[in-house]
Amino acid sequence: MxxxxxxxxxxxxxxxxxxxxxxxxxxxxxxxxxxxxxxxxxxxxxxxxxxxxxxxxxxxxxxxxxxxxxxxxxxxxxxxxxxxxxxxxxxxxxxxxxxxxxxxxxxxxxxxxxxxxxxxxxxxxxxxxxxRSSVQAVRVRANLKVQTGCDEWCTFCIIPKTRGPLRSFNADGLVDEARRRVEAGARELVLTGVHLGKYGYDLGGDERSLIRLWRRLLEIDGVERLRLSSLLSRHLTAEVVGFIASEPRMCRYLHVPLQSGSDAVLARMHRPYRIADYVAALERAKILMPDVALATDIIVGFPGETEEDFSATKDVVRRLGFSKLHVFRYSARPDTAAADMDDEVHPEVKKERSRRLIALGNQIRSAWLDAHLGRRLDVLVEDEREVDEGWVCSGQTDDHVRVFFEGRNLYGSVVPVEATGIRADGLKGHLLAEAALG
Ligand code: SF4
The missing domain is CATH 3.40.50.12160 (Methylthiotransferase, N-terminal domain)
Incomplete structure (x- = not known):
């Protein structure tokens, strides 16, 4: 040193x-x-x-x-x-x-x-x-940790042991922290937590605590968007979904972990929902917000998962049309209840199921991206760089797609872009005249 x-x-x-x-x-x-x-x-x-x-x-x-x-x-x-x-x-x-x-x-x-x-x-x-602001000075999108810990004890998960029980952070402190980040350049706040949907539960509240927090954060001058990292389906109550649908600055993006499409597997995982409820919650959200993007996490090859269970997972994926699947092959985590379960799925079977599910997810995503073509997208510009042909900006839509387009001096603003093509990492497009003319 x-x-x-x-x-x-x-x-x-x-x-x-x-x-x-x-x-x-x-x-x-x-x-x-x-x-x-x-x-x-x-x-x-x-x-x-x-x-x-x-x-x-x-x-x-x-x-x-x-x-x-x-x-x-x-x-x-x-x-x-x-x-x-x-x-x-x-x-x-x-x-x-x-x-x-x-x-x-x-x-x-x-x-x-x-x-x-x-x-x-x-x-x-x-x-x-x-x-204090120096670290965040160039962050257009800032994470805001509102809660930590979990009390669900899913059988595959070590998090309740490593992070302890549910703890929500005081709303006044969070609003101050958010304000500092916005003053330092943030335009989008991403609310993160281990179990975000239970924000405020440990303080005697319910889902309305989270809505109250959203309202306060949206009052901060300069906040263009609020994004949620992830919510369990049972927290997508009519009130929660109604609020998101009614507030244009709430991102039309819901990450709702599924893990499996089979009730038998969900029960062994000790997940706090069953498929009918999960599907109903997401379909309700889609009725209120037809343009909402749904993303999820799925574990394949959990102990005892049969081909029939796996087919049920694929059925749910097809039915809900997720824009993004995060597929994980199950591996036993020592010190978890699932690590002692019998009926381990053969590694080759896990690999094959994972391959099939990823292929299905890619197929659905590609159709979902296609549906963006020709549309006007509002893009929050997070990157701007000079390449051989000129300046290229990129940023995200509120439904979580990265879009690349020619442009300059737009960093940190939300601009209209027409999507013209698909890339491996998102979409390409061109800036619409109203933004180009400033
Ligand atoms: S998977 Fe999520 S909900 Fe389940 S115990 Fe882990 S952190 Fe909690």
Whole structure:
């Protein structure tokens, strides 16, 4: 570590959007406390690896990231934090080059923890505080963590153990945080949480707590969009869907985890809904918002999943026409109830089912993207860069499609674009005259 100047910090984040939100807020916290300013070069003093352990692959990726970071930055302090650091703390601590292992709850006071450590380190000077907004200065879309923890205990999931019970954050604090992010340039706020639909439940509320929070966030000047990371189907009540449908700044995008189309599998997963309710909730949403995009997560090859169960999953996927499927092959996570279940599905069968489901998802997505062609789309510009032929902007629609088009000096604005073609990563289009003329 250098002996003078502010220590610099880089982040490597794995896993969910919640982890991303927490990395943003740790970076902001560390910058504000002068414990670590954002690293701009290849030689950070501190690297925080925010880990995940939701699947075996995620655990493996987190382990590899820690090893890679430790090798790439031998002089840096490597901090392992997050779910993998909680679930397998001893293993993480034994990885060569990992200096500090912290849990999820430590994320809220990482500046304090690392600050305390620094006081014992020789030759390190306290840097002047960095403006809080610096980390978010270029973020048009900002994550806002409104809740953490879960009390559902799905049998495949380690999260209730790694993140603890449901905890919602105070609405006043969230509004302040959102305001800071909007002042720093954010136009879209993405509300994240482990169990977003239960925001406020631990404080004696119900779904209306979430609606009240949305209302307050939408009152902030400059908020163009509110996006929800994910909700369980049972939280799509008439009131919730009615509010989303009535407010144009609520994104027409609902990510509602399905996991399986078979009630028998859902029961073994200990999921808190059954298929008829799930389908009814999403169909109600589609009636009120015919243009809503539906995305979901599905696990294939859960213990005991038969070909018939798998067909039921495909039926639900066809019926609801998801714009995006996230397909996961089941792998037993140690310390979960499902890890002890019999009737393991053969790996080749899992692979084959996953391939078939991904193909079905791609086919539906492609038709869904096709339906955008020739339409006017409102795009929030999140990137603008010079290429050989000129300047290219890209950004997202409220139904979560990335659109690329020629344009300049539009960063951070919502502009009308006509979709003209499909790309592997979204759509291409051209700016409509009204925006081009400014
Ligand atoms: S709802 Fe189930 S899958 Fe989601 S975090 Fe809670 S326990 Fe895990």
């Amino acid at each position: 250098p002996s003078t100047g502010a220590p610099t910090v880089a982040f490597t984040t794995l896993g969910c959007r919640l982890n991303q939100a927490e990395s943003d807020s740790m970076a902001e916290q560390m910058a504000a406390a002068g414990v670590g300013s954002p690293a701009t070069g290849d030689d950070p003093d501190i690297v925080v690896v925010n880990t995940c352990t939701v699947t075996r692959e995620a655990t493996k990726a987190s382990r590899s990231a820690l090893r890679r970071v430790a090798r790439a930055h031998p002089g840096a302090k490597v901090v392992a934090i997050g779910c993998y650091a909680v679930s397998d703390a001893d293993e993480v601590a034994s990885i060569e080059g990992v200096d500090v292992v912290l849990g999820n709850d430590d994320k809220e006071r990482i500046a304090e923890i690392l600050g305390e450590e620094r006081q014992t380190a020789p030759l390190l000077q306290i840097a002047p505080p960095v403006r």
